[in-house]
Amino acid sequence: MSRGLLPALLLAALVLRLQGLDWDQGRGLHPDEGNLVRAAAALGPGRWIPAFHAYNDLALWLPKLAAAPFCDTSAEPCLRAAARVLSALFSAVSVWAMAAIALRLAGQPAMLATALIAATSAPLIQWAHFGTTESALVLLTALLWLQALRWQRGEIGNSGLALTSALLLAAGFGIKTSALAAAVIPLAALAVTRRPLGPSLRTLAWALPLTAALALAAVPSLIFAPADWLAVMRFERGVVDGSLEVFWTRQFAAGSGPLFQLRQLWGATAGAGLALAALGLLAPADRLRGLVPGLAFALVYAGLSFGWHAAFFRYLAPLFPALLVLAGLGAARLLALPSQTARALAGAGLALMAVTGLDLAASYQATDPRVLAEAALRTRAAPGARLAVEPYDSPQTAGLETLVLPLEDPDPAALAGVLAASDWMLVASRRNWAVLPGHPAAPLACGYYAALTAGDLGWRPVALFRRASPFGPLLQPDLAAEETRSVFDRPQVILLRNEERLDAATLADRLSAPPGDCTPAALAAAWERPR
């Protein structure tokens, strides 16, 4: 029976990733994916080198090349579909790679446990639905570890390891610069080998320049547009270390760091994943050598990324192979113990993680809440009505005239003017209300949101939309979760109506009044309040 289980789990992984890929009904609601797709669409004759370097060249060319046989590669929908399919396929293959690692480390039960955990991992399923680079980075990390392990076990030779590592590292660099950190994996394998070092070092002598050459080939921008590329890298570094302030990192003003990131990992694996991974670390000594490449990379990468100011959850993607494989090892270890309690705990942990992933996967069959809100707006708003929207978000506006709320303007009259002139309002996610109140860049935000939710501005929520899923808010990321875990694909959308139609002067007065409670928890509770 167990012989058929792995194929079944891999098939399940593939299905969970490929279903619901059009989760935003063709609207292109993922902003990073939108950037990537737009940049890729612009590539072609006359523009072989991209003008956009937040992702490296290969990340743009991959969907372009993959889509070429099927559709018009200058059209964004075509490229978006290709990018998502690629992401889903990469993610499904990474499940196999992680299972293969676990098999070599601890045998068949660990392989099956890892395959189950990875196949139903919520973050992996989520990234598979985005045409971005996280799934590719997970796959590359897992494949590098798998190759290192195979080399340690003598399944491949020095050249095999060198060649595949060079290819994978170059491909990783072609996608995202930070992927170069994965070079730790083969190097760590080399460091703990019991083989004679001489041949290995001789292989390294040609592998390093080969890797560099392939990396340059994967990122020709480095040769043909080095200044642009370096400027973007400097910008990205500034964003990451916090020296450059952008809207997206305001959510970290209250703090990020190792504890924050550990909390994200805990939440993303339903707690059970991290606990099982900790158990997986208690490996017998004979397995330690196999663990070293993956663990060394995870430690180095965590050491780097946990200190970043910009603690975006997607930055943790390369840690997932190590985390999920260790969790699989931990589960197998518990299942092998002669204890019913241990086995039940392992089963409960696996079930909890699986249910979380399945719930997310099922949610992609439901209509996007922004699309639902737009439909409600379409039926309720009179022709000619004006719609207020928040900046840096992706509301769907039903073709109404839109006015952007100046949430960071310190002058109450500016915000009051837009409020007084609008009939309807869409709050398309928590991006603004859970971040701006209390932030120095938006001095009015606290008072504004407290007054808005209390009804003091004459606006009244008429409907609240969520992406439906079997377990609803129970298993979804809460306010403590980094916002991109929910705002791209499962935002909570609030539709408000200007009922009292207060004039701008009255609104400005009310906006200047001492603010009420504007903590994210208080605002979330207020949105949820029955009306």
Next chain:
Amino acid sequence: MMGALPAADWAEVLRWLAWLALATVLARPLALRLMPGEGGWIAGKLLGWLVVGWVPWLLASFQILPFGAAAATGLLALALLALRLGLRPFDWRGFLALEAAFAVLFWLGLAVRLNNAGLSGLEKFTDMAFLAAAMRAEAMPPQDAWFAGHPVNYYYVGQAMAAAWAKLAGVGAAHGYQLAMATLFALTALGAGLLTARLAAPWGRRMQAVLGGTAGLLAVYGGNGHSVLYQLVRGWMPTTKDSFYYPDSTRFIGFDPEGPDKAFTEFTSYAYTVGDMHAHVLATPLFLLAAVLVLSILRRGLAGALPGPVQAAGFGWMLGVAFTVNSWDLAILGLMALVALAVLLARPSPLPFRIRADGLGGAAVIALAAAALAAAPFLAGFRPFAEGIAAAPARTPPWQLLVVWGHVLPALLLIPALALARAPAPPLLPITVMAAAGLLLVALPETLYLKDIYGADFARANTMFKLAFRAQTLLVAAGLAVLAPVLARRGGWTLAGLAALAPLVATLAYLPHVQAPLSTIRSLDGLAFLGNERALIEAADRLPLAPGEALVEASSDAFTGGARVSAMTGQPAVIGWTGHEWLWRGAAGPALARAADVDLFYTTADPAARCRIAARYGIRYVILGREERARYPELDEAGLRALGAEVHASAGGSILRIPPGACPG
């Protein structure tokens, strides 16, 4: 004399009973697997009722199938399980005996329900609102008929399970209510009988039959200690009331004499007489089945067999479902399981302690996981409104506790007496566990209570109500069961046993107040109370409300005749019983604001203000009936009629339709 029904009603009853019989047959193999040696036909009946109602709810919660389309999926699930577990050997005699007993009890229960057949009074509007809304719903939770635009935020799953049965039998909500109540009556009698019989099992089948039968009878017709003392020896009791009225036995503490701390001590026979299909009544078959399962696990554990994964998962499922039907039962069943667990860990056993602790730990993890999974679809759409647990602000005077529980005390005192007489412990332990759990439920409201919206006078009324309701069942079962070893010892013990039995049997003094002659069975109709508004409500039932649209009827206080349109039809109204929504939404503001808006809607002379309210709640239909005219003497009928056309007119009133665009957003 035996009662009779119109042909169409007969057909509904027969369909209902036929599906129940099939569910019993299909559930029995699972019941036997869950409770080896304890299950059988009665457990199959209880389990069949639960599974057939629950599976459609689950599928509709996950939006895998629309609720109506899923009606038969519970039977299908049971059939698949029965195929896997095997139906044979099929005990025809047992099956026929059970069905005969069930049919008799069902008919008696139907008489009790139809004795006052109207679906009004006490909580019947609430329960009908849940039931009818569930029957209208495609997905769960259903829309709240009393708070348009929001899903129900209360323990509605029991009513949804009854709705699934009504869908399966092709019965409307109002008739479904009557048939479900008769079913619950019969299941309560059978379940109480099963629990007692299983407790008395070590002392022979005859003892089981007599004591089990008595327990079943007491569950549906018996009262409590008050019912005995305040009727049979009323002259000796310090009553402030002129005569005995049957609800007095449930409203005694703080009521007679009047006091500042009022508490309710209801029990099953009272519940069936008043006929509310409320959470605690709906959960009773589930509670009894889970209690039998705890007993099975305990008995097998004492014999050295640890609970298997199926038993653990089954109990966990029951815990989870109990939470969604009547959340108090989660705590009560959890308490019973903990007492059983403590006994299994503490008692000498053929198994070493480490093995026992490990096996029970594993079972506990499986049970908790299954409970979480079973409750999760409900929790996903539910916002808790309880305000936490607090120290009880008052204690019941001991003499009043003795009055209420006096009927079981003599029998319960026989447990320590038997222990002192060195009776063999293992067969007695399950009875002791049930008695201990029951006594804990009596003691808990004397120390703690769950805070809700009620004032100081009724602070612990609800807590004591829910705990005492189950305590009565457990203590009567334990009290009757302990008579088995007592009577088996003969001699002076027989006298003691008969003496202890006397007050228990004497609670049947309550029977004349709660039984109903079979001749009351004349029709399943429960809507006659509507009078000339019946046509209006039947028309409202057919109104094609789109998602996001609502009807409006007069706002009303709890336990009045208001909100009858939404209650009887499940159609979403702007506001129903305001106090109930206050409780369910955890805040007074929203419900009171809606009630004020509705009052303004009916009475204002300002068309713009009326239009604003219509747009705010998506009002499509306006009810203009007896209630509206009575509540709003200053009703602006002309202004209301100016909003739209009349789509129904009858002696009871009119329904107006506000066309789209009349009040643009």
